Amino acid sequence: MSRKTETSGPRVTVIGSGSWGTTFGKVLADGGAQVTMWARRAELAHEIREGKRNSRYLPGINLPRSMTATHHLSEALQGAEQVYLAVSSQALRENLTAIRPLIAGGTMPVVSLMKGVEKRTGLRMSQVIEQGLDCDPNRIAVASGPNLALEIAREQPTAAVIASASQETAEAVALRARNSYFRTFVNTDVIGTEFGGVLKNLIAVAIGIVDGVGYGENTKASIITRGLVEMTDFAVAQGAHPETLQGLAGLGDLIATCQSPLSRNNTAGRLLGQGYSFQDVVKQMDQTAEGLASVAPVLTLARAAGVQMPIVEQVKMVLDGTMNPRDIAPHLTTDDDKPTGERTPHGDDNSSGALRRAFQRALDQFRNGGRGPARDRS
Ligand SMILES: NC(=O)C1=CN([C@@H]2O[C@H](COP(=O)(O)OP(=O)(O)OC[C@H]3O[C@@H](n4cnc5c(N)ncnc54)[C@H](O)[C@@H]3O)[C@@H](O)[C@H]2O)C=CC1
Ligand SMILES: O=C(CO)COP(=O)(O)O
Known part of the structure; x- marks a missing residue:
């Protein structure tokens, strides 16, 4: 199947090149973004960048030509319009410490692709991001849904939800993270979306x-x-x-x-x-x-x-x-x-x-500027 792979699209960064980070990078690239993956190991970054493969995590999958990778965090984050996070939940906080000075002053959405809670604190990933980056919750989004990485990497049709306290952020992320085989819906229930995962x-x-x-x-x-x-x-x-x-x-x-x-x-x-x-x-x-x-x-x-x-x-x-x-x-x-x-x-x-429920719906409408409920709406 041929995919849209513009090389001049908006720049997005994915932190973490395991099975889900790499798959999501492919989703974004196939949707037209210029994707830079950050991998902890130089060899993996090299394999993605030069061979367009991630043989350990996604065997048999060819990655888009427009996708690149580095193991230097500052290089990965340079010029990013959106940042996606896909390390394991227990490793998130230490990674945020390294990321924070590199995106200081930025206003770009930061998106959690993770499905865990921090063991020590019991916090959800969006809460760890809010603390770790000291950023406005309206900038944070989370992605979740029935998303087994390898099936999506094989371009099997799938749907997901992007949630953010800000409808605008959820929509901006959902528009970027979609393509012909990956459909994103939006909502403003970050707690439900994260805890579901x-x-x-x-x-x-x-x-x-x-x-x-x-x-x-x-x-x-x-x-x-x-x-x-x-x-x-x-x-x-x-x-x-x-x-x-x-x-x-x-x-x-x-x-x-x-x-x-x-x-x-x-x-x-x-x-x-x-x-x-x-x-x-x-x-x-x-x-x-x-x-x-x-x-x-x-x-x-x-x-x-x-x-x-x-x-x-x-x-x-x-x-x-x-x-x-x-x-x-x-x-x-x-x-x-x-x-x-x-x-x-x-x-x-x-x-x-x-x-x-009635109270929450009213609150939702208020947050959305009276535009009505936004549950899982595309
Ligand atoms: N694989 C899947 O189908 C899906 C996974 N997820 C979620 O995505 C998150 C990541 O999962 P996967 O990519 O599947 O895991 P994975 O095990 O395939 O990859 C984890 C990645 O995190 C990196 N990592 C681990 N510790 C690190 C550290 N201290 N610093 C920097 N990087 C570190 C690893 O090197 C690896 O690249 C999890 O929260 C998972 O629940 C969500 C949806 C689908
Ligand atoms: O979150 C996932 C599917 O939506 C991936 O599930 P596992 O982490 O159990 O592989």
């Missing part, structure tokens, strides 16, 4: 465990469905719109990650289910499985907010080696509470949930 990783680890022990489709469907309830309850308690969790950044990503053997979180879970210890799994994974680091901070936040997450609790117990993977279930098997309904506290029949 974080939480589905945890449910994908649970599904991997189920696969690893050899359970079938009923168990998986039960865990995916109840997992979405946990994701929604948690995210809404943190200030998200429930609708966001029903969209691409929630349900969409949950389906993709739970179904695909390409998912690293799913793979890590499968190894746990097969009996490998957490330490063995970490040794075997040569790419980032964010869910492993997010479990503890998510549970800390959940407990503080009074949200119950029985599936995530079980993932933690399997990781800690205190639960046999065969005991995983859509509920805590030690739970002898009386039967409850399926509905969540934000369900349609709940007036406080409806009130909250």
Whole structure:
């Protein structure tokens, strides 16, 4: 398929040349941008720049001719109109320290492509960016959705969400990060969009465990469905719109990650289910499985907010080696509470949930200058 590859397009920079950073760089380049990748290792920058390949992370993929790469941060960031961040979540803060003086005074959007929380602080990536760059939250955007890197690198049609507190920033980023095989929608629910990406990783680890022990489709469907309830309850308690969790950044990503053997979180879970210890799994994974680091901070936040997450609790117990993977279930098997309904506290029949949604919609409209709701709107 031939793609638009102008060499005179706007300059954008992608920090991190792993599987997602490189794939997103290709998305941007195929959308007409002049993309400079920053790679930590000089050899990888050389391979991308000269060979138009990233053989370790994206085997078999030819990268656009217009894409270049460097391992010098200052060179990578020079003249960038937008900056995309795609290192592992735990490495973000140290990278921001190096980036900050190089973009000081800049007003360009900074976009998180990451799906984790910082282990030490429990902060979302956009919050770490706000602190690390000391920048206006209206400049920050996050990208999320059912986005398995290798499928997108193969140009399989996919959709994603770009969220920012500023509708204008979300739209500017969405316009840049789109092409014939990658469609971006926008919203202003940064909390829901980010937590969707974080939480589905945890449910994908649970599904991997189920696969690893050899359970079938009923168990998986039960865990995916109840997992979405946990994701929604948690995210809404943190200030998200429930609708966001029903969209691409929630349900969409949950389906993709739970179904695909390409998912690293799913793979890590499968190894746990097969009996490998957490330490063995970490040794075997040569790419980032964010869910492993997010479990503890998510549970800390959940407990503080009074949200119950029985599936995530079980993932933690399997990781800690205190639960046999065969005991995983859509509920805590030690739970002898009386039967409850399926509905969540934000369900349609709940007036406080409806009130909250109405209030959030009004707030959204106010933020968008009265232009109406902007949920997942292209
Ligand atoms: N691979 C995928 O399909 C998708 C990944 N993501 C998210 O993107 C983020 C990055 O993931 P991937 O690119 O897939 O991971 P990866 O493991 O393929 O690459 C991570 C990159 O970060 C770099 N890195 C690690 N520690 C670093 C440090 N201290 N300083 C600088 N660079 C460092 C590595 O060298 C590597 O280039 C994660 O948060 C992940 O959840 C989001 C959507 C899709
Ligand atoms: O976020 C992803 C798909 O949307 C990638 O999932 P994994 O990190 O589990 O590979």
